[in-house]
Amino acid sequence: MNPRAENRGAAIDLDTVSKAYGAFKALDGVSLRIEPGEFMTLLGPSGSGKTTTLNVVAGFTDVTSGQLLVGGKSVVGVPAHKRNIGVVFQHYALFPHMTVGRNVAYPLTLRGIAQDERKKRVARALDMVKMGDFAHRYPSELSGGQQQRVALARAIVFDPPLLLMDEPLGALDKKLREWLQLEIKRIHRELGTTFVYVTHDQEEALVLSDRIAVFNRGRIEQVGTGRQLYDEPATLFVGRFIGDSTVLRGEVKSDGTSTALTIAGETVSAPRRLAGEANPVMLLRPEKLAIRRPGQDAGGTNRLSGTIAEAIYLGSGSKYEVKLGDGSIAIVRSPLAGESFSLGEKIELCFDGADAKLLPDDSTADTTLT
Amino acid sequence: MEMKPLTRLILGLVCLLVAIWLVAPTLVVVPMSFNENKSLAFPPQGFSWQWYQNFATNPEWSTSFLNSLKVASLVAVLATVLGTLAAFGLDRMKARPANLLRMLMLTPMVVPGVVLAIGIYAVYLDAQLVGTLTGFVLAHTILALPFVLIAVSANLEVFDRRLETAAASLGAGALTTFRTVTLPLILPGILSGLLFAFATSFDEIVVSLFITNPYLKTLPVQIFSSITRDADPTVAAVGTILLCATTILIGGGMLLLGRERKGRL
Numbered sequence: 001m002n003p004r005a006e007n008r009g010a011a012i013d014l015d016t017v018s019k020a021y022g023a024f025k026a027l028d029g030v031s032l033r034i035e036p037g038e039f040m041t042l043l044g045p046s047g048s049g050k051t052t053t054l055n056v057v058a059g060f061t062d063v064t065s066g067q068l069l070v071g072g073k074s075v076v077g078v079p080a081h082k083r084n085i086g087v088v089f090q091h092y093a094l095f096p097h098m099t100v101g102r103n104v105a106y107p108l109t110l111r112g113i114a115q116d117e118r119k120k121r122v123a124r125a126l127d128m129v130k131m132g133d134f135a136h137r138y139p140s141e142l143s144g145g146q147q148q149r150v151a152l153a154r155a156i157v158f159d160p161p162l163l164l165m166d167e168p169l170g171a172l173d174k175k176l177r178e179w180l181q182l183e184i185k186r187i188h189r190e191l192g193t194t195f196v197y198v199t200h201d202q203e204e205a206l207v208l209s210d211r212i213a214v215f216n217r218g219r220i221e222q223v224g225t226g227r228q229l230y231d232e233p234a235t236l237f238v239g240r241f242i243g244d245s246t247v248l249r250g251e252v253k254s255d256g257t258s259t260a261l262t263i264a265g266e267t268v269s270a271p272r273r274l275a276g277e278a279n280p281v282m283l284l285r286p287e288k289l290a291i292r293r294p295g296q297d298a299g300g301t302n303r304l305s306g307t308i309a310e311a312i313y314l315g316s317g318s319k320y321e322v323k324l325g326d327g328s329i330a331i332v333r334s335p336l337a338g339e340s341f342s343l344g345e346k347i348e349l350c351f352d353g354a355d356a357k358l359l360p361d362d363s364t365a366d367t368t369l370t
Numbered sequence: 371m372e373m374k375p376l377t378r379l380i381l382g383l384v385c386l387l388v389a390i391w392l393v394a395p396t397l398v399v400v401p402m403s404f405n406e407n408k409s410l411a412f413p414p415q416g417f418s419w420q421w422y423q424n425f426a427t428n429p430e431w432s433t434s435f436l437n438s439l440k441v442a443s444l445v446a447v448l449a450t451v452l453g454t455l456a457a458f459g460l461d462r463m464k465a466r467p468a469n470l471l472r473m474l475m476l477t478p479m480v481v482p483g484v485v486l487a488i489g490i491y492a493v494y495l496d497a498q499l500v501g502t503l504t505g506f507v508l509a510h511t512i513l514a515l516p517f518v519l520i521a522v523s524a525n526l527e528v529f530d531r532r533l534e535t536a537a538a539s540l541g542a543g544a545l546t547t548f549r550t551v552t553l554p555l556i557l558p559g560i561l562s563g564l565l566f567a568f569a570t571s572f573d574e575i576v577v578s579l580f581i582t583n584p585y586l587k588t589l590p591v592q593i594f595s596s597i598t599r600d601a602d603p604t605v606a607a608v609g610t611i612l613l614c615a616t617t618i619l620i621g622g623g624m625l626l627l628g629r630e631r632k633g634r635l
Contacts (some may be wrong), residue, residue: 058539059538059539060535060538060539079538079543080535080538080539081537081538081539081540081541081542081543081547082541084541085539086539087536087539089532089535089536091532093530093532093533093535093536094536095533095536095537095551096555097554097555106537106540106542106550107540107541110540110541110542110546111541154540155539155540158540158541
């Protein structure tokens with residue numbers, strides 16, 4: 001996954017891992033293989049099991065059943081302090097009674113590393129997160145972003161083959177978050193360590209990850225690269241969670257090769273059909289939809305009439321929310337050069353049937369969105 | 371609300387009166403300790419250091435002073451260890467049973483001292499603990515433990531347990547985590563508990579009067595028996611010394627607690 005750095009990361013194998021708290025299943029048979037040196041993001045809404053998965057790998061939580069291998073060896077029952085895994089927490093968790101330098105030296109002291117070597121490695125780790133000048137400060141004297149960078153240095157200073165991060169940028173403002181995302185990406189490249197990153201922010205996941213595992217209600221819905229998840233979502237939940245999307249529901253008519261949906265009297269079709277019994281819906285990305293004035297010549301094979309419910313100027317283009325005949329909302333992104341439409345205007349929505357993803361309907365996909 | 375000058379004056383005077391009333395006994399003791407005559411009459415006559423000299427040279431006084439030091443030191447250590455462990459246990463228990471247990475452990479603070487004393491005395495007679503060092507240490511520890519429990523619990527309440535999780539992830543086992551992370555952060559609470567425990571034992575009189583015998587007297591017991599036998603102004607000298615010592619101890623303890631509170635903000 002990471003050809004530029006030497007491969008020092010550990011592989012992780014989760015095999016049907018479950019964690020139950022009484023009747024509640026926090027994890028319900030999660031299986032996931034993370035390759036050595038990979039940047040894997042666990043993405044999902046709160047309560048979906050992503051943090052529980054991280055805690056299981058870190059050793060903070062016992063599994064109820066299933067197998068967990070780190071670097072090919074089972075770590076089930078191994079206490080957290082013997083796993084040699086770096087962890088970065090959302091709340092930084094720096095020791096307030098130690099200076100930055102002593103915080104970072106802490107894991108080295110525990111490993112009995114001699115003072116000279118310790119000093120060198122602390123300095124190197126602090127330089128890597130650009131906090132080299134702060135070794136004598138106390139955590140309370142640092143900003144949130146600085147504290148998190150120190151926490152990162154502390155988690156990598158002992159060269160763990162695996163680094164876990166639990167929403168590390170969750171408490172920081174947007175600008176700082178975006179900058180630190182790039183820093184984390186750079187550090188991952190330089191170290192070649194396996195990174196497992198937990199977030200509920202899909203944009204963050206897309207920026208950082210080699211691959212993303214999308215969690216929902218204690219299960220993994222899909223694992224893949226950002227592009228795969230965006231272009232080929234396996235479930236309606238994934239399609240809705242990653243990026244903007246429009247979901248068309250209607251009366252279904254399906255023959256051998258195509259599927260037609262009738263929405264408030266208008267029929268659209270896609271040249272595909274869904275295997276199995278489930279009720280199909282169509283999922284469309286905003287850039288696959290176009291808005292035309294009625295009667296205008298349109299590209300695409302399908303048309304739906306609607307009214308502009310919201311028009312948002314984005315700088316690089318415009319985003320429109322279109323209210324369809326059945327009351328549902330479609331999201332359309334149009335380039336700056338295109339025509340502009342005003343609020344309340346009656347328009348036609350056009351798309352190519354080949355661009356519509358057919359997915360089995362899932363009523364929970366809407367309600368679990370945060 | 372704006373206060374009228376007269377109201378302010380009256381309020382000030384009342385406060386002054388209350389303050390004088392509160393420190394009056396103390397103000398009597400200190401001058402009496404410098405009395406020239408062998409009497410406890412107030413106001414004292416003349417000036418001399420003889421009662422301080424008597425305290426230092428008379429074996430009755432110096433022995434009881436050393437006894438008190440010995441008992442209080444042992445109590446401070448024992449109560450601090452037990453109280454800290456108890457505070458930890460309660461902190462990591464489910465809230466409901468923990469609250470019940472906590473109340474139970476704080477009862478020595480509310481049960482009248484004389485009731486405790488009778489109970490302890492009855493048991494000590496059988497166990498032959500009257501007038502023994504063990505007897506004094508055990509009895510005083512009962513009284514001192516709640517102070518440690520309160521001080522350490524207050525510290526544990528603001529202690530961020532997620533730091534222990536972080537320490538574990540960095541490779542620290544439970545004991546190392548306690549030694550390097552938890553203990554340094556709750557040390558102010560433990561130290562102030564230690565001071566309060568020492569002070570509690572050092573000036574304890576009610577229970578001590580019951581479990582004392584001629585072979586083992588603590589300083590407060592010696593003061594009490596001396597003053598009921600004859601009017602020896604050495605009592606006042608001892609009282610002055612005690613006053614200084616406890617002021618320093620308790621003041622130090624309060625400073626530690628206060629600094630901790632502020633440090634957490």
